[in-house]
Amino acid sequence: MIGIVSYGFYVPKYRIKTDEIATVWGKNPEDVKKSLLIEEKAVAGIDEDSLTMAFESSSSALSDVQIDKNKIKVVLFGSETHPYAVNPASTILAEFLGIEKNYLAYDTEFACKAATGAIISAQALIKSGYSDYALITGSDKGMGKTHDVLEYTAASGSVSLLLGKDDLIL
Numbered sequence: 001m002i003g004i005v006s007y008g009f010y011v012p013k014y015r016i017k018t019d020e021i022a023t024v025w026g027k028n029p030e031d032v033k034k035s036l037l038i039e040e041k042a043v044a045g046i047d048e049d050s051l052t053m054a055f056e057s058s059s060s061a062l063s064d065v066q067i068d069k070n071k072i073k074v075v076l077f078g079s080e081t082h083p084y085a086v087n088p089a090s091t092i093l094a095e096f097l098g099i100e101k102n103y104l105a106y107d108t109e110f111a112c113k114a115a116t117g118a119i120i121s122a123q124a125l126i127k128s129g130y131s132d133y134a135l136i137t138g139s140d141k142g143m144g145k146t147h148d149v150l151e152y153t154a155a156s157g158s159v160s161l162l163l164g165k166d167d168l169i170l
Contacts, residue, residue, distance in 0.1 A: 001165065001168065002123050002126050002127060002163060002164070002165055003163065003164075003165075003168035003169075003170055004161050004162070004163060004168060004169055004170040005065060005067075005133065005162045005163065005164040005166070005167055005168060005169065006061045006062070006064045006065045006161075006162040006169065007061050007064075007159065007160065007161050007162070007169075008056075008057040008058060008059065008060025008061030008062070008063075008064070008159070008160045009057050009060065009157065009158065009159045009160070010053050010054075010056035010057040010060065010157060010158045010159075011042045011156075011157045012042045012043060012044045012045055012048055012053070012156050012157065013045075014042065014043040014044070014045055015040045015041065015042060015043060016040060016041060016043050017039065017040045018032055018033050018036070018038050018039055018040060018041075018152055019033070021151060021152055022152075025146070025147060032152060036149070036152055036153060038152055038153060041142065041152070041153065041154070041155035041156075042142075042155040042156050042157055043142070043155070043156055044141045044142070044156035048141065048156070049081070049083040049141050050079045050081045050082060050083055050089065050139040050140055050141050050158070051082075051083045051089045051092060051093060051139070053139045053141070053156065053157065053158035054077060054079075054089065054093050054137040054139040054158045054160065055093060055096050055097070056158060057137060057139065057158040057159055057160040058093060058097055058135060058137055058158075058160040059097065060160070061135070061160040061161065061162050062097065062135075062162065065162065065167070067133065067162075067164075069097065069098060069099050069100070070099070070100045070102075071131070071132040071133050072094075072099050072103065072131070072132075072133045072134065072135050072162075073102065073103045073104060073125075073130060073131030073132070073133070073134075074103060074104050074105075074121075074122050074125050074126070074130070074131045074133070074134035074135070075090045075091075075093060075094040075099060075103055075104070075105040075134075075135050076090060076105070076106060076107075076108065076115075076118035076121065076122055076134065076135070076136045076137070077089045077090035077093055077105075077106075077107045077108070077118070077137050077139070078107070078108040078109070078110070078113075078114030078115030078116070078117070078118045078136070078137065078138045078139075079107065079108075079109060079114055079138065079139050079140050080109060080110075080111055080112075080114060080140050081139075081140045081141045081142075081143060082107060082109065088105060088106060088107045089107055090105035090106055090107050091105045093137065094135075097135075099135075103131075104125070104130070104131075114138060115136055115137065115138025115159075118136045118138075119136050119161065119163070122134035122136050122163050123163060126163060126164065126165065132164055132165070133162055133163065133164045134162070134163045134164070135160060135161070135162055135163075136160065136161045136163065137158060137159070137160040137161075138158065138159050138160075139157070139158035139159075140154075140156060140157070140158075141156045142154035142155045142156045
C-alpha cells in the first residue's frame with residue numbers, strides 16, 4: 001500500500017482580520033464575517049513566497065523521518081502562485097533540501113488543487129517502482145483582487161507530504 005510516511009506544514013505568522021479588509025472597502029465587517037465565517041487569514045511576510053514556505057513545510061516533513069534523501073526520486077510542487085515564470089520551483093526546492101540531482105521534478109498549477117494531481121502522479125510513480133519515496137508540496141501566497149471574495153479567503157501557507165510504501169502514518 002502507498003500512503004503518507006510523513007508530513008509538514010507552514011503557516012506564516014502574520015494575520016489580517018476580516019474586519020480590517022471590510023472596513024477599508026466600506027463594507028459592514030459583521031455582515032462579511034457572518035457570510036464567510038472567517039475571522040482572519042494568514043498573510044505571507046514580505047520576504048516569503050510559495051517557494052520559501054514550501055521549504056519550511058518540506059524541511060519539517062523530512063525532519064520527522066530517518067530516510068536517505070537519495071531515495072526520494074520524485075519532487076513535485078503544486079501552486080497557483082509560482083515565484084518564477086520559467087524556473088521550476090520543484091528543482092529549486094530539491095536543491096535547497098539537499099536531494100541529489102537524480103530525480104524527476106515538475107511543477108503543477110491548477111486553481112485550488114494543484115497538489116492533488118501531483119499526489120496522484122506520485123502514487124503511480126511509486127507503484128511503478130520508479131521511486132521509493134515522493135515529496136509533494138502544495139504552497140501558495142494568497143492573492144485576491146480588490147472587492148473579490150478571495151480578498152477575504154485566499155490565505156498563505158504550505159503543506160508537504162512524503163509518500164512511500166513503508167512506515168506509513170496514513
